[in-house]
Amino acid sequence: MKHMKFLAVCAVLAASLFISSCDMENNNRSFAHYLQGTWVPNAESPAYPGTLIISFDRITIIGFEQRWIHDTPYRPFRNFPRNVPLSGFSEGSRVNGHTRGHIFIEDGGLRPGISYFYRYIDEGTPGFRRVHLLDLYFDGRATIFERREPEFK
Numbered sequence: 247m248k249h250m251k252f253l254a255v256c257a258v259l260a261a262s263l264f265i266s267s268c269d270m271e272n273n274n275r276s277f278a279h280y281l282q283g284t285w286v287p288n289a290e291s292p293a294y295p296g297t298l299i300i301s302f303d304r305i306t307i308i309g310f311e312q313r314w315i316h317d318t319p320y321r322p323f324r325n326f327p328r329n330v331p332l333s334g335f336s337e338g339s340r341v342n343g344h345t346r347g348h349i350f351i352e353d354g355g356l357r358p359g360i361s362y363f364y365r366y367i368d369e370g371t372p373g374f375r376r377v378h379l380l381d382l383y384f385d386g387r388a389t390i391f392e393r394r395e396p397e398f399k
Contacts, residue, residue, distance in 0.1 A: 275303065275335035275350075276302050276303045276335055276336075277300050277301070277302065277303065277305070277334065277335060277336045277349070278336045278338055278345075278347075280345065280364055280378070281300050281336055281349070281362075281364065281380065282300050282301060282302065283299075283300060283378075283393045283394070283395075284297060284298070284299050284300075284393065284394045285297065285298040285299075285300065285380055285391040285392065285393055285394070286298075286391060286392060286394055287389060287390065287391055287392075288379065288390040288391060288392040289390070292389075294309070294310045294311070294321055294322055294389070295309050295310075296308055296309025296310035296311075296322065296323075297309055298391065301331075303333060303334065303335060304331040304332065304333060304334065305331070305332055305334045305349070305351060306329065306330065306331045306332070307323045307326050307327070307328050307329075307332070308328060308329055309328070310322045310323050310324070310328075311328075312324070321384065322382065322384055322389045323384075324384070326351065326353060326357075327353060332351050332352060332353055333351070333352040334349060334350055334351040334352060335349075335350050336348065336349050336350070336362070337350070337359075338362070338364070343365075344363065344364065344365045345363070345364040345365070346361070346362070346363050346364075347361075347362055347364075348360060348361055348362065349362055349382070360382055360383065360384070361382070361383040362380055362381060362382050362383070363380070363381040363383075363388075364378070364379070364380050364381075365378075365379050366378045366379065367379065377392060378392065378393035379391070379392055379393075380392075380393070
């Protein structure tokens with residue numbers, strides 16, 4: 247009888263550890279560090295101006311409104327709410343020095359992933375400057391974003 251009680255206690259402990267580890271795994275989803283920051287379209291006069299603010303586990307979409315009568319399927323973030331932080335995370339892998347992956351955003355459930363391609367370019371003149379670029383693909387068409395570094399005064 248003692249062995250049965252001991253086995254029952256062990257089974258309950260093992261089950262509770264398993265459940266808590268699964269819960270912790272879900273809560274550890276975040277955006278990769280290289281995606282965190284403020285992103286704006288890289289084009290001089292973009293078709294859809296806007297800003298992305300990506301933090302540890304949130305993304306805020308500002309702008310990217312429809313500007314013409316007919317909406318296009320490749321308008322960035324066309325079916326997402328604006329100006330509110332949304333939960334999200336990224337998954338990516340490094341290939342040939344660049345990173346490809348998917349951004350996942352939760353809005354009333356997990357939305358299909360948005361494909362991305364991240365890279366940086368080192369500009370040497372005048373002085374050193376690293377330009378971070380992020381291509382996001384909407385309906386097969388890339389929109390290129392550049393990370394804006396905070397300006398210190």
